[in-house]
Structures are given as C-alpha cells and as structure tokens.
Amino acid sequence: xxxxxxxxxxxxxxxxxxxxxxxxxxxxxxxxxxxxxxxxxxxxxxxxxxxxxxxxxxxxxxxxxxxxxxxxxxxxxxxxxxxxxxxxxxxxxxxxxxxxxxxxxxxxxxxxxxxxxxxxxxxxxxxxxxxxxxxxxxxxxxxxxxxxxxxxxxxxxxxxxxxxxxxxxx
Amino acid sequence: xxxxxxxxxxxxxxxxxxxxxxxxxxxxxxxxxxxxxxxxxxxxxxxxxxxxxxxxxxxxxxxxxxxxxxxxxxxxxxxxxxxxxxxxxxxxxxxxxxxxxxxxxxxxxxxxxxxxxxxxxxxxxxxxxxxxxxxxxxxxxxxxxxxxxxxxxxxxxxxxxxxxxxxxxxxxxxxxxxxxxxxxxxxxxxxxxxxxxxxxxxxxxxxxxxxxxxxxxxxxxxxxxxxxxxxxxxxxxxxxxxxxxxxxxxxxxxxxxxxxxxxxxxxxxxxxxxxxxxxxxxxxxxxxxxxxxxxxxxxxxxxxxxxxxxxxxxxxxxxxxxxxxxxxxxxxxxxxxxxxxxxxxxxxxxxxxxxxxxxxxxxxxxxxxxxxxxxxxxxxxxxxxxxxxxxxxxxxxxxxxxxxxxxxxxxxxxxxxxxxxxxxxxxxxxxxxxxxxxxxxxxxxxxxxxxxxxxxxxxxxxxxxxxxxxxxxxxxxxxxxxxxxxxxxxxxxxxxxxxxxxxxxxxxxxxxxxxxxxxxxxxxxxxxxxxxxxxxxxxxxxxxxxxxxxxxxxxxxxxxxxxxxxxxxxxxxxxxxxxxxxxxxxxxxxxxxxxxxxxxxxxxxxxxxxxxxxxxxxxxxxxxxxxxxxxxxxxxxxxxxxxxxxxxxxxxxxxxxx
Amino acid sequence: xxxxxxxxxxxxxxxxxxxxxxxxxxxxxxxxxxxxxxxxxxxxxxxxxxxxxxxxxxxxxxxxxxxxxxxxxxxxxxxxxxxxxxxxxxxxxxxxxxxx
Numbered sequence: 001x002x003x004x005x006x007x008x009x010x011x012x013x014x015x016x017x018x019x020x021x022x023x024x025x026x027x028x029x030x031x032x033x034x035x036x037x038x039x040x041x042x043x044x045x046x047x048x049x050x051x052x053x054x055x056x057x058x059x060x061x062x063x064x065x066x067x068x069x070x071x072x073x074x075x076x077x078x079x080x081x082x083x084x085x086x087x088x089x090x091x092x093x094x095x096x097x098x099x100x101x102x103x104x105x106x107x108x109x110x111x112x113x114x115x116x117x118x119x120x121x122x123x124x125x126x127x128x129x130x131x132x133x134x135x136x137x138x139x140x141x142x143x144x145x146x147x148x149x150x151x152x153x154x155x156x157x158x159x160x161x162x163x164x165x166x167x168x169x170x
Numbered sequence: 171x172x173x174x175x176x177x178x179x180x181x182x183x184x185x186x187x188x189x190x191x192x193x194x195x196x197x198x199x200x201x202x203x204x205x206x207x208x209x210x211x212x213x214x215x216x217x218x219x220x221x222x223x224x225x226x227x228x229x230x231x232x233x234x235x236x237x238x239x240x241x242x243x244x245x246x247x248x249x250x251x252x253x254x255x256x257x258x259x260x261x262x263x264x265x266x267x268x269x270x271x272x273x274x275x276x277x278x279x280x281x282x283x284x285x286x287x288x289x290x291x292x293x294x295x296x297x298x299x300x301x302x303x304x305x306x307x308x309x310x311x312x313x314x315x316x317x318x319x320x321x322x323x324x325x326x327x328x329x330x331x332x333x334x335x336x337x338x339x340x341x342x343x344x345x346x347x348x349x350x351x352x353x354x355x356x357x358x359x360x361x362x363x364x365x366x367x368x369x370x371x372x373x374x375x376x377x378x379x380x381x382x383x384x385x386x387x388x389x390x391x392x393x394x395x396x397x398x399x400x401x402x403x404x405x406x407x408x409x410x411x412x413x414x415x416x417x418x419x420x421x422x423x424x425x426x427x428x429x430x431x432x433x434x435x436x437x438x439x440x441x442x443x444x445x446x447x448x449x450x451x452x453x454x455x456x457x458x459x460x461x462x463x464x465x466x467x468x469x470x471x472x473x474x475x476x477x478x479x480x481x482x483x484x485x486x487x488x489x490x491x492x493x494x495x496x497x498x499x500x501x502x503x504x505x506x507x508x509x510x511x512x513x514x515x516x517x518x519x520x521x522x523x524x525x526x527x528x529x530x531x532x533x534x535x536x537x538x539x540x541x542x543x544x545x546x547x548x549x550x551x552x553x554x555x556x557x558x559x560x561x562x563x564x565x566x567x568x569x570x571x572x573x574x575x576x577x578x579x580x581x582x583x584x585x586x587x588x589x590x591x592x593x594x595x596x597x598x599x600x601x602x603x604x605x606x607x608x609x610x611x612x613x614x615x616x617x618x619x620x621x622x623x624x625x626x627x628x629x630x631x632x633x634x635x636x637x638x639x640x641x642x643x644x645x646x647x648x649x650x651x652x653x654x655x656x657x658x659x660x661x662x663x664x665x666x667x668x669x670x671x672x673x674x675x676x677x678x679x680x681x682x683x684x685x686x687x688x689x690x691x692x693x694x695x696x697x698x699x700x701x702x703x704x705x706x707x708x709x710x711x712x713x714x715x716x717x718x719x720x721x722x723x724x725x726x727x728x729x730x731x732x733x734x735x736x737x738x739x740x741x742x743x744x745x746x747x748x749x750x751x752x753x754x755x756x757x758x759x760x761x762x763x764x765x766x767x768x769x770x771x772x773x774x775x776x777x778x779x780x781x782x783x784x785x786x787x788x789x790x791x792x793x794x795x796x797x798x799x800x801x802x803x804x805x806x807x808x809x810x811x812x813x814x815x816x817x818x819x820x821x822x823x824x825x826x827x828x
Numbered sequence: 829x830x831x832x833x834x835x836x837x838x839x840x841x842x843x844x845x846x847x848x849x850x851x852x853x854x855x856x857x858x859x860x861x862x863x864x865x866x867x868x869x870x871x872x873x874x875x876x877x878x879x880x881x882x883x884x885x886x887x888x889x890x891x892x893x894x895x896x897x898x899x900x901x902x903x904x905x906x907x908x909x910x911x912x913x914x915x916x917x918x919x920x921x922x923x924x925x926x927x928x
Contacts, residue, residue, distance in 0.1 A: 005830045012838040019842055019865055023849035028858065035861050038842070042868050045835060051875045054887050058871075061894050066864065066901050073857050073905040077912040086854050088921045093812050094851030100819045102844035108826070109836040120829040121879045128879070128887060136884045137891070148895045155899035162906035805924025808859075812851050 004123070008048050015041030026086055028079045032070050039063050049121055051128035185231035186243040189263040189314050192228050192271055195221040196278075196307030200300055207296035214296040215286055218303040222279045225310070229271035236265045236668045244382055246316045254377050260316030262381055265668030266518065270313040270447055273525045276648065277439040278306040280641035284533050285431045287637035288540060298338060302435070305331035309440045313447065318367045318379040321448070325363070325412070328441050329356050335436060336428035348427040355421040359411010359445075366404030370455065373397035381451060388454035398459035405452055406467055413445030413500045416474040420727055422497055423481075426489040426545075430536030433489060438496050438532050439525035446503045450518050453671055457510065468508035472601045475501035477725065479608040483615065484721050487545045488535045491616050492528070495571065498605060499524050505602060506586040509593045514671040516589050519656050520582035522665070526652060527570035527579060530645035534564035537638050538620060541631040547619040549628075554621040557633045561621050563642040568617050570649045572610040573691045578653030580687070585656070588683040603690055610694025618702040835876035842869035856908045856918040860901060867897045 018037040025031050039062045046055035113119060126132065137145055199221035207214025235243075246260025261267075282302060289298050308331060311324035330353075337349030371379050373394070374387050387393055393401075409415065414422040425437050436442070449456065449467075456463060475498050482494035499520070506517025537560040538553060539545055554561035570579035583606065590599040625631070633639065656665035720726070804810075842865055849862025871890045878886025912918050 002830070005834060008830050008834050008838075012834065012841075015838070016841045016845065019845040022865070023845055023853060023858075023862060028855060031858055031861060035864065038865065039868065042842075042872060045838065045872060046875055048830065049835065049875055049879050051879060051887050051890075054871075054875055054890050057891060057894060061898055062864070062868070066898060069901050069905055070857060070861060073860075073908060076909050077857065077918050079855065079857065086858060087852055088806075088808060088854045088919075090809060090812055091852045094808075094848050097812060097815045097819065097851060098844045098848035101815065101847050102840060104819055104822055105840040105843065106837060108822075109840060110833060113832045113836060115831065115833045117832065119832045119880060121832055121835070121876060122882065123829045124879075127882060127884060132884055133887060133891070136888050140885075141888050144892060148892055152895065152899050155902050159902045159906040162903070163909050800928040803926065803928045805927030806921050807923070808851050808920055815847055815851070 004048055008045060011041045011044045011048070015045070026083045027081075028074060028084065028086060029071075029081065031086075032067060032074060035070065036063055036067050039067070049128075050123045050125045052125060053128055053130045053133045184235040184238070184240050185228065186235040186240060186263045186268070187245070188228060189232045189243065189267065189271065190245075190261045192225040192232070192275065193261075193307060193310035193314050195225050196303045196310060200303040200307060203296060203300045203303060207300065212286075213299075215282065215299050218299045218306075219279065219282045221303065222275055222282060222306060225271075225306075226275035226279055229268070229275045232263065233268040233272055233668075236268050237664075239667070242382075244316065246380065254375075255371065256378055257319060258317055258378075258380065259320055260380075261314040262316040263314060265670075266447070266450060267313055269518075269522055269665070269668060270443075271310065273443070273522060274306060274309050274313060274440055277435055277525055277529045277645075278302070278309075280529065280533070280645055281431045281435040284434075284536070284638055284641045285429075287635050288431055288536055289429065294338065298335075298429070301331050301334045302431075305335070305436065305441075309444065312444055315381065317381055318370065318384070321381070321451075322364065322367060325408075325444065325448075326360070328436075328444065329353060329360070329412075332356070332425070332436050332441055335432040336425050338429055338432065339427075342427075345427040348421075348424040352421040352425045355418050356411045359408050359418050361407070362404040363408025363411070366401045366406075366408065369397060369401040369404060370452075373401065385452065385454040388458045391458065393455065393458060395458070395460055398455050399463055402452075402456045402459040402463045403466070405448065405455070406463070406470075409445030409449050409504070410470065411445070412448075413442050413504065414474075414497045415445075415470050415501060415504060416477060417727065419474060419478065419497050420724070423490050423493045423724075426487065426493050430489065430532055430539060433493070434529045434532035434536065437493065438528040442496060442500055443503075443521050443525060446500060446507065446517065446521050449504070449507050450514065450521075450669075453507070453514060456507075457671070464508050464510060468505055468595060468598050471501045471505035471508055472598050473501075474498070475505065475605045476601055476608075479605045479612065481721055481724060482612045483608065484718060486548055488538065488547050488550070488616060488620060489532070489545055491547075491612060492531050492535060495531075495609065495612070496528055498609065499528065499571070502583060502586055502602065502605075505598055506589065508598075509586075509589050509595060511671045512593050513586065513589045515656070515666045515669055516582065516585035518669050519665050520586055522655075523570070523578035523582040523649070523652055526645055527567045527577075527649040530563060530567040530642060530649055531571065533638070533642055533645065534560050534567060537634040537642065538564075538631075540634055540638065542627050542629050544627065547616065549626055550620045551623040551627070552621070552625040553631055556631045557621075559633060559639040560642065563639075563646040564621070565617060566646040566649055568613040570653075572613050572694065573606055573687055575684070575688065576650075576653065576657075578649050578651070580684075581653035581657055584684055584687045587687060588680050591683065603686070606687060607690045607694040607697075610691045611698045614695045614698025615702050618698065623704070832876065832880055835872050839869040839872040839876070842866070842872065854919045854921055856911065856920050857905070859920060860904050860908070863904075864897060864901070867893060 015038045018034045018041065022031050022034040022038065025034065039058065043055045043058040043063070046052070046058060196218070199217035202217040203214040207217070210216060242262070242264040244260070244262050246258040249257045249259050251257065282299070285298065285302070289295055292298065305328060308324040308327035312321050312328065315321035315324060333349045333353040336352050337346045340346040340349070367379065370384050370393075374384050374392070378384075388398060411418045422437060422442070426433055428437075456467075478494045478497035478501065482491050482498065485491045485494065503517045503521045503524070506513040506520060509516075538550065538557065541553070541557060541560075542550055544550070566577065570577035573580045573583045575581075587599060587602045587606065590596075590602055654660070654662060656663060846862045846865030846869060849865060850859055853859050853862060871893055874886040874890045874893070878884060878890070908918055911923065915923070
C-alpha cells in the first residue's frame with residue numbers, strides 16, 4: 001500500500017460514512033451537509049486519480065450548485081427542522097437489497113479486478129488536464145456536447161414552466 | 171242384305187291425322203279468354219267461337235277421311251313411365267271419333283253463338299266462355315284419347331266444368347247445391363270407372379293403357395273372362411254416373427239449375443253422352459266378358475228408360491221435362507249397346523242424332539225462358555204467336571224426339587227398338603216401345619202447355635234475337651237431315667260404314683216395326699193432345715192418385731240418398747273423424763311437443779349450469795387472480811423501485827452464475 | 829499509483845448506499861440526494877477506468893453525467909415543489925393515487 005492508496009482509503013471511508021449518515025440521519029439539513037462531505041471526498045478521489053478537470057468540475061457543479069439547489073428545495077418545501085421521522089416502511093427490505101447489491105457488485109468487481117492484481121491506475125496528470133478534456137470534448141464529442149446543452153436548456157425551461165403559478169386557468 | 175265391301179284404302183289418314191288439333195284449339199281459346207277475354211271487344215267470346223269454328227271445319231275434314239274409307243289413325247308420344255307402365259299422350263281416330271267430333275263441335279259452336287245472346291249482360295260473362303271452351307277441349311280430348319288415362323283426364327275435367335257451369339249463378343243456394351250434387355254423384359260413378367281402367371291395364375300386362383292395344387287384346391281373346399267381366403262392370407259403373415242411369419240419375423234433373431246453354435251442351439249432347447261413347451269405345455271388352463254383363467246393362471237401361479219417362483210426364487219445369495227425357499234417351503243408347511254387336515251401330519247412331527235434337531230442344535226452351543223469365547210451364551202458353559221461330563224449331567225437335575219420320579229420331583230410335591226384337595230381348599223391346607209412347611206423350615204435353623192456349627204469365631214475350639234463333643234453325647235443319655246418314659229404308663248405311671263392330675251387318679229395313687213405331691208415336695201424341703189441348707188446373711195427371719205422388723217425389727230416391735248416405739256420413743263419420751283427429755293425432759303431436767320441451771329444458775339446464783358455469787368459472791378465476799395481483803400495485807413508487815432493484819440483483823445472479 | 833480495486837470498491841459502496849437511500853427515505857428531496865449518490869458512484873467508476881486504460885472517454889462521459897445530473901436535479905426539484913404545493917407535504921409514500 002502506497003501512500004496514495006492510504007490517502008484514498010481514508011477519503012473513501014470518510015465519504016462512505018458520510019453517505020451512510022446521509023441515508024440514516026433524522027435531520028434533513030444534516031443530510032444535505034453530509035452530502036456535501038461525500039461529494040467533496042469524491043472530488044478528492046478524482047484528484048488522487050489525476051483527473052483534475054473532473055475533480056474541479058465536481059466541486060463547482062455538485063458541491064457548488066447542486067447542493068445549493070437541494071438546500072433551496074428543502075427551504076421551499078418547509079423541510080422539518082430538527083428530528084423527524086424520515087424513513088418509510090420498507091427500511092428492512094431496502095437494507096437487504098442494498099446489502100445484496102453491495103455484495104454482488106463487490107464480488108463481481110473483485111473477481112474481475114482482484115485486489116492483488118498488478119493493474120494500477122496511472123497517476124499521469126496529463127491524461128486529465130483541461131486541455132486534453134477540452135480537446136476531446138470539442139473534437140470527438142462535440143455533438144453530445146451540443147445535445148447536452150440543449151438538454152440543459154430544456155431543463156431550464158421545464159423547471160420554469162413547472163414551477164410557475166397557474167394564474168390564468170382559475 | 172247387301173254387304174258393302176269395305177275396302178281399306180292404303181291412305182295415310184288424310185286430315186284425320188290432325189284430329190288432335192280439334193282437341194287443342196279449345197284449350198288455347200280457354201287460356202286466351204281467361205287472360206285477355208275482358209279486354210277483347212265482345213268480352214272474349216270470339217276466342218271460343220273461332221277455336222270451335224275452326225275445329226268444326228277440321229272435324230268435317232276428319233270425317234271426310236272416313237267417308238273415303240280411309241284408315242284409322244293412331245299416334246302416341248311417350249310422356250313418362252312408371253315401372254313397366256308407359257304413360258302416353260296421343261290420338262286414336264276412327265269413325266266413331268270422327269262423328270263424335272262433329273257432334274261436339276257443332277253443338278258447342280251453336281251453344282257459343284247462342285250464349286252471346288242468352289248470357290248477355292251476365293256479370294261473369296267472360297268466365298262462362300272460359301269454362302265452355304275448357305269443357306269443349308276436355309270432351310274433344312275424351313273423344314280422341316288414345317289411352318284410358320288420357321280419357322280419364324278429359325273425363326274428370328268435364329266433371330269439373332260441369333260443376334262450375336251448373337253453379338254459374340252460385341249466389342242462389344239451390345244452384346250451388348245442385349252443382350255439388352252433380353259433381354259428387356258423377357264422382358261416385360268415377361270410382362268404379364277408375365278401377366275398371368286399372369283392371370284393364372293390369373289384365374294386359376301393366377305396360378300400357380292404350381285403347382287400341384286393349385281392345386285388340388280383348389278381340390283376340392287375350393283377356394281372361396274374369397278380367398273382362400270385372401273391367402266391363404267397373405267401366406259401366408262410370409257410364410252409370412256420367413250418363414245418369416239408374417241409380418245415379420238423380421243429379422241430372424237438379425243440374426237444370428245451370429244456364430240453359432250449359433244444359434244444352436253438357437247435359438244433353440256431350441258430357442252425358444261420354445258414358446255411352448266410352449262403352450262404345452271399350453265395346454270389345456264388353457263383348458268378351460261374361461254375357462251377364464250385357465244383361466245387367468240392358469236391365470239398368472230398361473229400368474232407367476221407363477222411370478225417367480214416367481217422371482218426365484209430371485214435371486212442371488220445362489227444363490226438367492227435357493232433363494228426364496235425356497235420361498230416358500240415354501237409356502235407349504245404352505240399351506242399344508247392350509244388345510251386343512247388332513246394336514252397336516244403332517245405339518251410337520241414336521247418340522249422334524239425339525245430340526242435335528236434344529240440344530235444339532234445350533236451346534228452344536232457353537229461348538222461351540229468356541222471353542217469359544220463368545221455367546214453369548204453368549206460366550207459359552200461347553207462345554207460338556209471339557215466338558214463331560222458336561215454336562217451329564221446338565216443334566221439329568219434339569217431333570224428332572218422338573220418332574216421327576222422316577226426322578232423324580225416327581231412324582235411330584226405331585233401329586234400336588227393332589234390333590231389340592231381333593236379338594230376342596223381348597222385355598227390352600216392350601219397355602222401349604212403351605217408353606216411346608210415353609215420350610211422344612210428354613213432349614206433346616210440353617209443346618201444348620208452352621206454345622198453345624192463352625198466355626198465362628205476366629210479361630210481354632217476344633221473339634228472341636237472331637243470335638239465339640240462328641242456332642235453333644241450324645240445329646232444326648240438322649235434326650231433319652242427319653237421320654238420312656243411316657236411313658236403312660233407302661239402303662243408306664253411311665253411318666254404319668263409319669261406326670261398326672265386326673263386319674257390320676246391315677239389317678234390312680223392317681216396315682212392320684217402322685209402322686208399329688209410328689203408330690206408337692201417334693198414340694202418344696193423340697193422348698197428349700186429348701189431355702192437354704185445353705189447359706186445366708190442377709194438373710190432370712193427378713188423377714193417377716198415389717202413383718202421381720210417388721212420381722212427384724221421384725220415387726223417394728232423394729230421401730233415401732239423404733237419410734241413408736249424406737246424413738250418416740256428414741254427422742257420424744265426420745264426428746268420428748274429428749274425434750280421432752283431436753284425441754289421437756293431436757295427442758301424438760302434443761306428446762311430441764311435450765317431449766321436445768322436456769329435452770329443451772334439459773339442454774337449457776346443461777347450457778346454463780355446465781357450459782355457462784365453465785365460462786363463468788374461467789372469468790371468475792381471472793378476476794380472482796387479478797384481485798390478488800392488484801395488491802402489488804401499492805401506488806408507492808419506492809416499493810416499485812424495490813422490486814426493480816431486487817429484480818436486477820436476481821438477474822445479475824442468473825446471468826453470471828447460471 | 830493506486831490499485832484499481834480501491835475506486836471500484838468505493839463506487840460499489842456509494843452505489844449501494846444510494847440504493848438504500850432511494851428505497852428507504854421518505855422525503856422526496858432525500859430521495860433525490862440518494863440518486864445523486866448513485867450517479868457519483870458511477871462517475872468514480874468511469875474516471876477510474878478512464879485512468880486505468882488511458883482513454884479520456886471515461887472522463888468525458890463523467891462530465892456529461894454531471895451535466896445531466898444537474899439538469900435532472902433542477903427538474904426533479906421543480907416537480908417536488910409542485911407536489912408540495914398540491915399536498916403540503918413531500919412524503920413519497922403518501923403519494924399513491926395509483927394505488928389499487
């Protein structure tokens with residue numbers, strides 16, 4: 001285990017614990033904050049994996065925008081402040097399913113890429129620079145890029161339409 | 171005795187081959203009159219008159235073939251076969267056929283022309299002519315028929331036409347009753363007739379009903395005596411019915427309810443003569459049967475002759491006098507035939523001559539009735555002055571009937587009477603001679619009551635129009651003349667040439683018997699004159715006392731018929747039939763219906779419980795499982811998501827491990 | 829460099845936690861947050877493999893995922909707000925009009 005690996009393990013643990021806290025906490029705003037923690041640790045993981053552009057995009061968008069969105073949503077829907085019953089009836093089933101998926105996925109992944117295999121993630125930062133990404137994005141994947149921008153426009157309009165008050169049809 | 175040589179010319183029959191057209195034309199005119207009669211000017215009489223006029227010409231041409239000693243014509247076409255029996259349609263034309271055709275067409279034509287005047291204004295004028303034509307066609311068919319079944323067809327059609335025509339004015343109940351009586355009584359005679367035909371067909375091997383085939387077989391002696399006797403008696407039964415012999419004579423007087431032209435055509439000249447004609451046609455069968463047959467025939471004829479003449483004496487209705495006279499004269503014809511070979515020609519010659527003068531008498535009576543609007547002679551009288559043509563023709567007719575020479579009746583009736591004597595049938599001879607006297611008596615009575623004395627009625631009689639008197643004159647002329655066709659006193663044997671059996675002896679004219687006949691006729695006339703020259707009320711013959719009462723009630727035969735036959739059948743037999751129908755037949759039908767209903771009930775039960783049950787159970791199961799399955803739909807999205815993910819896990823396991 | 833198994837395990841863990849959250853949480857916003865967890869797990873996976881095999885496609889894909897996730901959160905929250913407007917609450921398990 002190299003030092004980077006230890007680093008990754010620590011970040012991973014923090015992220016996982018925060019995620020677990022997100023899905024089990026009884027205070028909803030705490031949940032949003034736990035989400036922030038998780039997202040940040042993920043950004044850190046990206047950095048360790050030398051995907052710096054993605055890491056910063058993660059921070060900007062996820063941590064910066066999406067979490068704020070969530071907080072706005074909580075505010076607008078009068079989320080309960082303080083302790084509240086936030087779990088539904090099928091917790092047990094959900095736990096079972098979650099554990100099953102964890103077990104299944106882990107098993108599959110470890111079977112394909114064992115712990116002791118010689119495969120390593122290269123730490124070459126050149127593969128994750130903004131320039132490299134930009135090149136790829138605007139050369140090879142320009143069409144999906146435009147499509148996604150279209151999608152974002154649609155989402156924007158949709159959100160506005162959905163959330164405006166219906167004054168006319170009263 | 172001069173035996174004429176009969177030379178068979180090797181001709182092809184000349185116009186005799188076309189005799190069937192004479193039978194066909196009236197049927198054509200029937201159809202035409204039926205469909206187009208009302209729209210034709212003159213209301214359709216023209217078709218019948220034309221058809222029969224042409225038929226008359228053709229009949230004369232047919233006779234011409236036999237005048238020239240031509241051969242008989244025999245044609246037939248196959249119609250269908252039943253087993254070995256071939257049913258054919260065809261013509262058999264010999265001398266008898268030819269003279270009968272003349273009779274039919276002449277009388278029918280006279281009656282048609284007469285009806286133009288007599289039936290004028292009648293509401294069923296066109297229909298009258300339709301049935302007249304149909305009848306003429308049927309009679310012609312009987313005359314030319316090649317086989318017995320064809321003859322039977324014409325026979326029966328004539329029966330129907332007789333019914334239709336007697337009941338022409340059916341609004342009067344008496345007329346329709348008379349029509350039914352006529353039909354039923356002749357039908358009663360037709361039953362043995364039909365069986366006689368069957369007997370002959372079977373006796374000749376059941377292959378044909380062809381008349382020449384059967385008569386030739388009889389002549390050759392191929393028919394056993396038993397068959398021939400049975401067949402002859404049965405055939406005679408038909409003649410009794412159709413020709414109104416005792417005991418089936420009761421319908422003819424009542425048939426006078428029909429219009430007078432009908433009486434003239436059907437009940438004087440043609441239909442009633444068909445029975446006699448049929449005996450003449452099948453004479454070989456009679457000859458080769460047991461002699462008892464001919465004896466029975468002559469007994470029946472003798473009885474009929476006498477009782478009918480007695481009844482004619484007391485009738486007040488002029489048509490009834492003539493009706494009974496017809497019965498009596500028909501008996502003469504039958505009597506002639508019953509004398510065997512010797513009387514064959516005489517009997518048929520009397521048929522020939524009688525047709526003309528009897529038709530004349532009826533038409534004359536019709537003319538009188540038309541003028542005074544009544545049939546009863548008590549309301550007539552003195553009509554010879556206003557109606558001279560009718561009077562003179564009627565007088566000629568009665569003289570012919572009474573047997574005054576040289577009119578035709580003398581030649582034919584005298585022949586029969588003398589033949590009876592020669593054949594040693596003395597009783598028959600005595601009866602015939604006495605009846606001749608009676609005949610003269612009642613005809614004189616009729617003439618005196620109608621045309622002499624003072625008019626006792628209330629109307630203004632005047633002579634009938636030419637369409638009525640024209641035929642009278644024609645028939646009177648014929649009555650004078652046709653006798654000479656077989657005037658044996660002058661050695662004229664024309665008729666015998668045409669109509670004979672065997673070699674045909676030509677008996678010489680016996681002046682003795684002729685004188686006797688003339689004396690008898692004069693006696694009758696004188697007696698009649700003595701009693702009736704001055705009209706007296708009440709009827710002078712009532713002096714006969716109880717005999718008169720018996721005659722008045724027609725020997726109570728009608729009562730016997732009514733009580734003995736009609737009432738039992740109508741009341742008891744019908745009631746029994748009704749009971750059987752209700753309780754036996756209907757019970758069977760109802761039982762079947764009940765069973766069907768029960769079966770239907772079972773089927774219904776099965777359908778509802780079993781089949782519908784199965785269907786409903788299937789539906790119920792579907793509903794039940796659906797009802798269970800719907801609980802899966804909780805509406806809770808997370809629940810669905812749980813299933814989704816669980817499914818993914820399972821699929822993952824399945825795809826990787828299995 | 830780190831061994832490949834680590835980010836993979838990390839992603840597996842995050843994903844299963846996200847699944848639990850989607851299934852077990854009542855509040856709609858919490859469900860959406862759990863969905864974000866799942867998406868991030870996928871992203872980690874993508875980036876890990878992208879760096880392992882040297883193709884940059886994975887990271888491009890990850891970028892797209894992030895963009896789409898952002899759009900999805902926007903719309904999702906709009907819908908949640910609508911639900912809140914109609915029902916005064918956003919407990920998913922009480923939104924069951926399609927219940928039998």
